[in-house]
Amino acid sequence: MSTPRRIAVIASGSGSNMAAIAAACERGDIPATLSLVISNVPHARVLARAAEWQLPNRCINHRDYESRGAFEEAMLQVLQKNAIDLVVLAGFMRILTDRFIREYYGSLLNIHPSLLPKYPGLNTHQRALDAGDEEAGATVHFVIPELDAGPTIVQARVPVLSGDDASSLAARVQAQEHQIYPLAVRWCVEKKVELRKGKVWKDPSLTSNGTNA
Secondary structure, eight states: OOOOOEEEEEESSOOHHHHHHHHHHHHTSSSSEEEEEEESSTTOHHHHHHHHTTOOEEEOOGGGSSSHHHHHHHHHHHHHHTTOOEEEESSOOSOOOHHHHHHTTTSEEEEESSOTTSSOSSOHHHHHHHTTOSEEEEEEEEOOSSTTOSOEEEEEEEEOOTTOOHHHHHHHHHHHHHHHHHHHHHHHHTTSEEEETTEEEEOGGGTTSOOOO
8 A cells, every 4th residue: 555645533522533644744753634423323422523624525324224334344445445545443443353353454543542452342431440550541542453553653642630530531532642642653654663573563763752652
């Protein structure tokens, strides 16, 4: 696949990470175009946000399809019609099949609200609190067939504060997500980070930037 120039964001919820990526593209921090926003949830806030940014957007409702495969085939057709180079999952609440992942392997990113490999799946902030962790955070990773197990591109860490509940911790983690996700997308667009033989390769220039990866 050619150097990513056209990005699609797929999301199920509010779209705050989509907005952070859109802003980075507009500023020129990400040398690419956010060309498409897809949601599987009708009336999801991410679609309204995409419209506010005047971004092409559409709902592909998974409930309209008889199988996961049929739903994903519809998404793939739209992505390919729009010549998408890099697919960015941002709060997409569906598990993708191997077929979809193969189509964009190495060009498919996800962000997860924990310091993977800790707490794959849901309820990550409460799980960190219940475990008495001193820190929490978020992880951007390449997507592979195993859930939340893809090679890490970058992580951000925040301290767990006395009196934190899941909501307050989530808010601080999300603020960091809005910093590291555009950064990871930029690295992938610029080919400074790649998935090679199942492992993350990084340009040596990134080793001194102070970001925990």
